[in-house]
Amino acid sequence: MEFKKSQKLYKKGLENLVGAVNSPVRAFASVGGNPLFIKRGRGSQITDVDGNKYVDLVLSYGPMILGHRHNKVQKAVNKALKNGYSFGASTENEIKLAKIVCDAFPGMDKVRFVNSGTEAVLSGIRLARAFTGKDKIIKFSGCYHGHQDALLVAAGSGLATLSLPGSKGVPEGAVKNTLIANYNDLDSVKKHFEEHDDIAGVIIEPVGGNMGVVIPQDNFLQELKEFLHSKEALLIADEVMTGFRSKFGGAQEVLGVEADITCLGKVIGGGFPVGAYGARNEIMEMVAPLGGMYQAGTLSGNPIAMAGGISTLRELKKQNPYDQFEEVGKQIEDILLKAAEKYGIEITVNRFGSMLNPFFTSTKVTNFEDAQTSNTKKFAVFFWEMIKNGVFLPPSQFEAWFLSSAITKEDIEIIKKATDAAMLAVSKM
Numbered sequence: 001m002e003f004k005k006s007q008k009l010y011k012k013g014l015e016n017l018v019g020a021v022n023s024p025v026r027a028f029a030s031v032g033g034n035p036l037f038i039k040r041g042r043g044s045q046i047t048d049v050d051g052n053k054y055v056d057l058v059l060s061y062g063p064m065i066l067g068h069r070h071n072k073v074q075k076a077v078n079k080a081l082k083n084g085y086s087f088g089a090s091t092e093n094e095i096k097l098a099k100i101v102c103d104a105f106p107g108m109d110k111v112r113f114v115n116s117g118t119e120a121v122l123s124g125i126r127l128a129r130a131f132t133g134k135d136k137i138i139k140f141s142g143c144y145h146g147h148q149d150a151l152l153v154a155a156g157s158g159l160a161t162l163s164l165p166g167s168k169g170v171p172e173g174a175v176k177n178t179l180i181a182n183y184n185d186l187d188s189v190k191k192h193f194e195e196h197d198d199i200a201g202v203i204i205e206p207v208g209g210n211m212g213v214v215i216p217q218d219n220f221l222q223e224l225k226e227f228l229h230s231k232e233a234l235l236i237a238d239e240v241m242t243g244f245r246s247k248f249g250g251a252q253e254v255l256g257v258e259a260d261i262t263c264l265g266k267v268i269g270g271g272f273p274v275g276a277y278g279a280r281n282e283i284m285e286m287v288a289p290l291g292g293m294y295q296a297g298t299l300s301g302n303p304i305a306m307a308g309g310i311s312t313l314r315e316l317k318k319q320n321p322y323d324q325f326e327e328v329g330k331q332i333e334d335i336l337l338k339a340a341e342k343y344g345i346e347i348t349v350n351r352f353g354s355m356l357n358p359f360f361t362s363t364k365v366t367n368f369e370d371a372q373t374s375n376t377k378k379f380a381v382f383f384w385e386m387i388k389n390g391v392f393l394p395p396s397q398f399e400a401w402f403l404s405s406a407i408t409k410e411d412i413e414i415i416k417k418a419t420d421a422a423m424l425a426v427s428k429m
Ligand SMILES: *Cc1c(COP(=O)(O)O)cnc(C)c1O
Pocket: 116, 117, 118, 119, 121, 144, 145, 146, 147, 205, 209, 210, 238, 239, 240, 241, 265, 266
């Protein structure tokens, strides 16, 4: 397998782009080597500029749940393009997507569309503060909620991969209202409430996906919600990754917990830039123009992006691939565990529906600290062997792998062969 054209583009990209990437998670900093340049995708697979084909388990970090270029989505977007790209005025498609979203999440009476997950969360946080009149927010170590200043502390994969404690350029003042708790540890939340009386709410990935996959244990979310409500604080679910992916109604549907404020992104736009935040009427009526919480966007509810989102969610609802995800996810989990056993390599596999990943550790992984016991050098060797055998993975130990409904039996065979080769390579380290 040759990467000549990717190498050439990478060098060219370095001139006018930062590290030749527009998001640091795309850099290969923690696995070595240089990032690949992708030419096109179709269904479950992508092709790089050198003509190498891969089964895609990155899927744009989640959005491409139907696989690449689904014909229904392509048709809807082409149709929307004919009417114009943006108006700065309302279009019918916004109402249609809002209805689909509010029907899927019973806790959402109203929704506001934005352009990214980051925007959705920063607005959701502002809304929690506006509604409660309190300033402090608790987040969990290892959860990532986008790159807004206030939440760029103890923020999982991108930062863990680059070994940064937080980020330069974030002033102390910006994080002084952010408190950190441990995932799956309600006492660490309660402790903050003993010390502070101005906590607006807790933001959580209901299933952790940005420290690798980390699953809420027992009744963690239910108990967290009950506790928060006893303190008149809000549960803010960051379902940017899990929304429409864990189930059509997100992780909240699977886990049976309804959040006060829900933040969405990724799948909701089907590959186009869409984010959203929503809640029951009482809370959403705080948002301008109904209320005093200001939040705006020139391209918010963009008609092309709305068309991408509507067609993706309609097709997703029709396909209802969640049983298939469970089945395929389990197959890949078994493939990983069997190959690791065959070559005597200790791994832990965490999986929640169509999100999974192996950690190169023997420790059970239930929080960020556990995840960090992983051997990232082993992951780097594993990663490159998977690439060379035709499987595209996120270039970090601390990222989830994603499944699309377009994955085939042949793809799973490719994953199986690649995994065997990759575990063999790890065993020879
Ligand atoms: C990806 C992600 C975000 C940020 O979304 P962007 O569209 O990258 O800004 C926020 N929260 C979670 C849980 C995510 O996975």
